[in-house]
Amino acid sequence: MASVTPIPSLVTKLRGSVPESPPDARAIMRLSKNPRCDRLAAITMAHTTPAMILQEVFGETPKEAQSPFAIAKGKRFEREQTDRDALRLITTLLAECILGPNDVSVLNIELETLTIKDAKAKKDRQVEMTDEILRWKATGDPRAPALVIQAAIKVRLGAAGTVVLRPDLLIARADESVYRPGELKSYAYLHHLTDEKDVGQACGQLGVYGVALEDRLKYLGLPSAIADTGIIAMLKPGSMDSVARTQNIVRDISTVRRIIAVRSQILTDTIHLLGEGNALDVEKNILKLTPCYGGQCRNFCALHRKCREEATRQSNPALLGEEVEAMLTPAHCTIKRASELCAGSPPVTPDERMLQDRLLAAQQQWRFVQ
């Protein structure tokens, strides 16, 4: 009789001696920024992070990602918004008509479970409480609060087991049957000058929570329709008040759904590739996984330098950006080969001929404008 390896043990085996860090919303979002990278997917699904791999496997200290000022500011803003039954936040949500005049009930799950000392028991209780609230909401029970702070949603990640995600906020009016995810962001609301990347990132996180909600509702046997918008509550400059804006997150929900569906299966492929008994705690095993290096990796992946070194050794066109990559890849050319073609080396394939024609035309124009 074939033995079936339980999922958590599969994850633990693959991770080896690298410390555990279950994927959170940011980790899942990271995957969606480079969906073709097997290395990143395997590391995430093995419940660890590129930063930990860099530290534990390559022996390098990863650079601190966030300034202590930003962390302190974030914590303070969050506290100001959620303290005193989230008075400030509720006031903002009422003013923006995101909540109705009677929707003032708040439940802070973190506070409710503050007295439980055991981490596992605490987490289980938080998940239970969240499930109960979701049931209330779905059945129209008036006990469902309008605002849930720090809910704990258990999500299934296929072969990678389950993880618990913690949206800052779940928001719903009394007459709505589903919660909308919300994020507290300590960056300032600057009208149309609000940084687009910050907004994009918040939307990405909201998308993860949207999918988490959908998955949990399905698991609980409740209607799984979810809202296609999320709420971003930002800092009102010059105060500790917030400004809330509704944001369309359909695109993010769809991206996360796709990533979870495709990438959660990588675990078994990775074990197959590395061979039984091999784990991600050895450098050569990490290097066996195919990366997909791109310039954007530097913005979210601690391993980007390692991948860049590999790309430089391979003369990978991605080193010069997506556009050059898109230009050279159809002809299966490296940067080195492209340079040879520019120097007049005879093309070997029709695709190389086409590429050479383009490069030589560009070369002629480049010389012309010098």
Place this chain on the structure above:
Amino acid sequence: MSDLTAYARIRAYFARQAVPLSGSRHFPISRRPLLLVPLQMAGEAPALLAIGIGDLQGNLQVLSCPNPPNRDHQYAMLEAFSMEVAPWLSVWACENGDMPQIICQSERAGTLLQAIFDKMHYCDPSYHHSALLQETGRRLFFFNKRFERLESAALLAATTAFTQLFATGQDPSADMHLGALLEWIKPDDGKIFERVIKAEERPASVSTDPDFDRETLAPLIKSYYRAERSFDMHTADKARNALHTQLYTEVRYRYDLILQALRAVQSIPEAPCARAIASGDAASYRELSTYIDSGGRLPRRFKGNRSTLEYLHRDQKNEEHEMARLDMPGRHRAEARLTGEVLSGTIVARRTYKTGRTQIVEIDLQTSQGRTPIHEGNELRLLDSTTEFRFRVDAVTCGVGGLTLALTMKAGMRSVSEWPDVGDHAELALYRRTYSAKVKIAAERLRNASPASIATRLPLPSRNYLLVLKKNGEATMNNKAADVVANQVFNAMVQGHSNIVVPSPPGAGKTYLLEGCQALAGLHLRKNSLVVAHTNTQADDIVIRTARRFPRLRMQRLISHAYEVPPELTNLPNVIVSDRAQTGIHSIVATSAKLNEIGSPPTAAFLMIDEAWQLRYSDYLMLQGLAGQHLMIGDFGQIRALNKIPVRNWADDPLGPHLPAPKVLLDANQALRFQLPLSRRLPTDSAELICAAFYPGMPFTGLSTPAMRQLVFRSSCKTHIDRLLDQAAAAGSMVAITLPPSLTFVTDAGLIGLLVDLVNRLLARRTVVLDDGKEYPLNARHVGVVASRREQVASIRQALGALANDILVDTANRYQGLERPVMFALHPLSGMMRPSAFELDPGRMCVSISRHRVLCLVLSRDDIDNSLVNYIPEDDRYLGQLDDLTYDGMRAHSQIWDHLRQSNRILRA
């Protein structure tokens, strides 16, 4: 990125050194720029930790704030900043003064500066009252208004300035780090990559290093806080000085980098067009200064019609600047040569003749360029000529050695010696009307424009206007459901509703309905109408069809004097073609561009807009006052009008001037909506698929079943291609044929080869078309090919050879409104490594697969799923952004491909 930049990057990678992209600089550097280096406290933006104020000579003054979250400290620093920058502001305001210019370290710094200027300008007096601060803020707000403009260099990031002129051997996102970027101008020592990595370790933009924050800044700030709270002024001063020293080092590092970058940038000589930018910025700043001196204030964002005017102004300036850039022989012209937007060649023939009193010159231009987006009917202008010459393109033929263009010019008063002659080298670029008067006209018209009244649904009377129309011409739409809708539209017109919007599926009879509406207005209601189209071809088509259907309707085709009128139009007895509005006319048809460029356009009782989803709200507002009642007919699934300028200012505005006009009216509940219920062009199975993918919330069906429209092959199946055709014809009205997955160039030789084989066999097999009871032999004119890009169109035409004279091969943009019994569509995502917003545009795909009456064959590499799964959406999102076209496209593409696969309609070639 262009091919030129790609080549330069490859070259720089091997040279281990940056290479210049151009021999001349197309933007100015002021003689006296203000160099600003803002540093923000992490998490506290837009509060500043420090700001450096410097000049080109190396003089740097650094102001720091030991407690940025403290409002008083922050405003005190900004007040000191105001005093420091005052000399620059007054010099720039002088007549013949220097060009106003602020240069900062990075684009992020530019955005932060805008937030600071905004804060100074709109400083709440209850926070901090300082006349100087607000006055300076008002003047500096000028830079916020100029930042995103292509025709301005007022607020310049050093990284942007450098990368405009030099290419490095790294990817564009690495170029955003000024320190790493400037390593590329140092001489090659064989260690460039190590140097770049080292440089990247030290932040060079607005934030400081998190480790530096924790280890250096945090203890100093803490010590300052503590001392200040305990009134220990000595310790507080000490901490403040220590903090200032640390921040000075950080600012100095960035300032030195800016100076280095500027030295490199200034080593490239300035091009003449840079002078125009400098004088434009200077004039604009002086204008603002005068306005502020007289007590004026610029709003953060304009509202209503002024917002539209700002949009139109930016759009027009952008167009003018793009044209001006091509006038100069430099990088932009070289890039345009590579894309074919500028044609460079030799005149090989010249013919002259006279029509009436007009001297016509025809020339043939031969180029070695293989591709061009220029096509028949385009207007070109001659570059590098002292006299302005404009040519109409009569034909573009593709030969072995390149392209040959037949061009016609009206010589006007220019003497023969000035005409281009045989043997001359000539460069031609697309002529774009920039309507210099448009903004003035818009200002005039929008001044009186008022918001449309809220639509109210009144019970419609039961009068049958189809019967009324029948007396004057064919009236019914040949379908009961469509007739009901048409009659509802007629009733709403008669009832006097101000805005009527008719969204319709492809091939629903939109133009047919428009014809009926014109006839109803002119012949029954005795009111005149003004019909707006987007292109001259569309306008001609409307006139010809309406005039033939309703011979009693007096029509005018309003044209510009240079327009070449098609003969079919001039032969119609009830049509007048003129460049001036005539009296006694029932219906005047013109393009929106024409109506928006003339000062006193004709007015009418009805304004009827065809293909209304291509009309931006800004253009609609200009037309709004020309008639009391408005009717908009269009297809929201088709390609929308392009926005060439950044729309950040308007992204969260549901009345944004960049949005399609009918969408704005419907979303604001300012229009009555009627929907044509079916597509007479598409068979039911295609209609079902297209409806689900591109028209969610607008159900429609096809008029005919696939059984009613078929291809019958008279000759037997002999080849593999024949088998594919047989299978495709039997599978349904939309089928995909795929080649093995592969990443390909835009012009995929394998796919084009397959297309040619399919077309040849389709025509060779004596195919008969059964179309709703009619039966006719298929010939080349019944076949169409649609692709996404002009390069593909050129390659397909070349591969089809003589057949291309009869088969219409064109882009999706130009196929809008057209149909053929059999269509071949090249899938926009086929062979794509990373699809862009262009390829994912749902309108492009919708047009491509909705042009057929009988059969549509979608040709692709079998990797569409892969392209969609691996698609990485852009990170950036505007706050409050309403719609997401790219996502809509992705969803539609997935839906179409999934449906084809599930119904076994993907055939492998």
